[in-house]
Amino acid sequence: MFAHSIRSGLGGSRAFGRPFRRTIASARRQASETIPSSPIRILRTVDAVRKWRKPQYLDHRIVGLVPTMGALHEGHLSLIRAAARESHHVVISTYVNPAQFGIKEDLASYPVTWESDCKILAELDRELADDGGNLGRISAVFAPTTPEMYPSGFPGQEVDSKGSFVVLTPISDLLEGGTRPTFFRGVATVCMKLFNIVQPEKVYFGQKDVQQTVVIRKMIKDFMLPTEVVVGPTVRESDGLALSSRNVYLGQRRRRVATVLHHALKTAESKYLEGALDRETILKAANAIASDTLNEQLALTPEKRVKFEVDYISLADPFTMEEITEVDPKIGGILSCAFKMLPVESPQPGEDLGHSGGPAVRLIDNIVLKPAVEI
Numbered sequence: 001m002f003a004h005s006i007r008s009g010l011g012g013s014r015a016f017g018r019p020f021r022r023t024i025a026s027a028r029r030q031a032s033e034t035i036p037s038s039p040i041r042i043l044r045t046v047d048a049v050r051k052w053r054k055p056q057y058l059d060h061r062i063v064g065l066v067p068t069m070g071a072l073h074e075g076h077l078s079l080i081r082a083a084a085r086e087s088h089h090v091v092i093s094t095y096v097n098p099a100q101f102g103i104k105e106d107l108a109s110y111p112v113t114w115e116s117d118c119k120i121l122a123e124l125d126r127e128l129a130d131d132g133g134n135l136g137r138i139s140a141v142f143a144p145t146t147p148e149m150y151p152s153g154f155p156g157q158e159v160d161s162k163g164s165f166v167v168l169t170p171i172s173d174l175l176e177g178g179t180r181p182t183f184f185r186g187v188a189t190v191c192m193k194l195f196n197i198v199q200p201e202k203v204y205f206g207q208k209d210v211q212q213t214v215v216i217r218k219m220i221k222d223f224m225l226p227t228e229v230v231v232g233p234t235v236r237e238s239d240g241l242a243l244s245s246r247n248v249y250l251g252q253r254r255r256r257v258a259t260v261l262h263h264a265l266k267t268a269e270s271k272y273l274e275g276a277l278d279r280e281t282i283l284k285a286a287n288a289i290a291s292d293t294l295n296e297q298l299a300l301t302p303e304k305r306v307k308f309e310v311d312y313i314s315l316a317d318p319f320t321m322e323e324i325t326e327v328d329p330k331i332g333g334i335l336s337c338a339f340k341m342l343p344v345e346s347p348q349p350g351e352d353l354g355h356s357g358g359p360a361v362r363l364i365d366n367i368v369l370k371p372a373v374e375i
């Protein structure tokens with residue numbers, strides 16, 4: 001790695017003398033950069049990952065990758081813990097991928113918490129080291145820049161942007177893709193890049209983003225990638241709200257009402273558990289919770305209330321995410337929803353409005369309806 005970094009540095013500076021000395025110093029720093037108080041390496045380039053990865057391959061070490069966009073919370077940590085149980089080396093990527101954000105979405109304000117992410121990872125690594133049940137620990141965090149991830153230039157965030165993309169249809173057009181038309185193109189493209197860079201035996205994704213897990217499984221199958229997908233359960237707050245990096249936007253007023261997603265889905269799930277298989281009965285229960293909650297809020301004064309819009313409440317096939325009229329008890333189904341929590345009205349003096357002034361926040365959640373009969 002070192003020799004190559006110097007070569008690239010030489011090409012970049014085109015001259016000897018001070019710039020060259022600086023390049024050597026920065027190459028040395030990069031070669032040994034670790035998260036403070038931990039052995040976790042910080043890898044910033046594709047080349048650095050490849051150089052780290054090669055001996056693990058030759059030694060038959062299992063590498064597990066946990067892709068994230070940083071702003072780490074317990075949901076991410078649960079995936080890292082799962083990875084450490086069955087991988088010799090856990091690599092976490094923390095990259096806010098612009099290609100999966102629509103032009104009107106929250107790329108500019110997306111929470112970036114690098115310093116605290118590093119502290120969280122160092123602490124978790126100590127916990128993993130003390131737990132004899134783990135195969136491995138956190139070996140590296142991959143934190144690339146956008147020029148590194150898009151070597152031919154960033155193609156843009158527009159629907160009709162031209163560039164090298166991985167596109168899976170029709171699944172990418174459904175549900176999340178209906179509202180975020182470039183989302184799964186961005187996710188599949190960046191995950192293909194991450195998988196090619198890290199070459200993990202296993203990749204870890206959260207159930208919270210259920211459609212993303214279906215897209216990734218399909219990409220792995222259709223492009224014959226030698227990687228196994230592991231999906232970890234959704235980690236929730238004690239009142240049921242799914243942990244999400246975007247929850248920081250909510251502020252206290254909207255945070256209290258944000259439990260409506262889980263409440264709606266649990267009520268629909270209870271109909272299925274009571275024996276209902278038809279879409280109408282199951283979804284009616286979820287829609288009733290959403291509309292009752294909204295009506296309760298609308299009855300309050302603007303200083304107190306929270307408004308939200310239901311983007312979708314869905315009952316879908318677990319393999320295709322296509323809407324179904326009846327749950328096949330042999331395969332079950334996916335109940336999922338997306339709600340847009342609108343900015344609060346009449347903010348009160350000193351009110352905690354949330355990160356970035358409390359813009360509209362789109363929250364998602366889901367529940368798996370497990371097969372009701374054995375096959």
Ligand SMILES: Nc1ncnc2c1ncn2[C@@H]1O[C@H](COP(=O)(O)OP(=O)(O)OP(=O)(O)O)[C@@H](O)[C@H]1O
Binds near residue numbers: 209
């Ligand atoms: N509550 C959770 N439980 C389990 N896994 C989660 C949870 N939240 C996120 N993940 C998983 O962590 C991985 C990285 O997700 P990401 O960094 O986008 O966090 P996020 O909380 O989903 O952020 P956002 O609010 O932007 O959706 C994904 O596989 C995602 O499904």
Ligand SMILES: CC(C)(CO)[C@@H](O)C(=O)[O-]
Binds near residue numbers: 067069097190209212
């Ligand atoms: C998988 C992922 C890291 C790709 O950017 C992102 O979509 C996420 O955090 O879920």
Ligand code: BAL
Binds near residue numbers: 101
């Ligand atoms: N967790 C999904 C990433 C996104 O919403 O962009």
